[in-house]
Amino acid sequence: EDQVTQSPEALRLQEGESSSLNCSYTVSGLRGLFWYRQDPGKGPEFLFTLYSAGEEKEKERLKATLTKKESFLHITAPKPEDSATYLCAVQFSGGSYIPTFGRGTSLIVHP
Amino acid sequence: DAGITQSPRHKVTETGTPVTLRCHQTENHRYMYWYRQDPGHGLRLIHYSYGVKDTDKGEVSDGYSVSRSKTEDFLLTLESATSSQTSVYFCAISEAGETQYFGPGTRLLVL
Numbered sequence: 345e346d347q348v349t350q351s352p353e354a355l356r357l358q359e360g361e362s363s364s365l366n367c368s369y370t371v372s373g374l375r376g377l378f379w380y381r382q383d384p385g386k387g388p389e390f391l392f393t394l395y396s397a398g399e400e401k402e403k404e405r406l407k408a409t410l411t412k413k414e415s416f417l418h419i420t421a422p423k424p425e426d427s428a429t430y431l432c433a434v435q436f437s438g439g440s441y442i443p444t445f446g447r448g449t450s451l452i453v454h455p
Numbered sequence: 456d457a458g459i460t461q462s463p464r465h466k467v468t469e470t471g472t473p474v475t476l477r478c479h480q481t482e483n484h485r486y487m488y489w490y491r492q493d494p495g496h497g498l499r500l501i502h503y504s505y506g507v508k509d510t511d512k513g514e515v516s517d518g519y520s521v522s523r524s525k526t527e528d529f530l531l532t533l534e535s536a537t538s539s540q541t542s543v544y545f546c547a548i549s550e551a552g553e554t555q556y557f558g559p560g561t562r563l564l565v566l
Binding site for chain 1: 495496497498499500503511513545547552553554557558559560
């Protein structure tokens, strides 16, 4: 069973159509939750770190929020250049502290 | 952008041959990681290092070894490459073991 689950696996939006991506985790004891963006053929690029429930971070059209068991990446009025795979990683407070990655959400924004 | 380079960027090799991938950083970060990324699996940790000569296994370490003789370099070796090791390999670095910065990736094809 995956400890970190991202949904949906794929999302197609029209330009300007706002939506949200979800990252949920099953293990208790969150140390940190990370969002990355990955363009085809490139390495993941860091976006946000969240540490505690209620925390929010924003960058341009992206806003990340965190509750006790999940995080949302809200995309407001997306543009085609927002098309990418968005990865979530969770660092748990027990064990080795190595972040566990979800499988990602592939976002395509049509003009 | 974090100063991370990977070499080679592309490699084609034959089953049974040894392969070494190199990750080089100019950020003086303590932590370095090797991941592989495959369709349907996302990013999976192979090995990581928490200091010079200090390394540990990840979830998919079988068939791989690593070495870190100086802060800036982290080598991943496939002792005898197999077709199942065809993948895209990413190196990542982290200053404090939390937010990670990824390299551009190495595409490896084992025939």
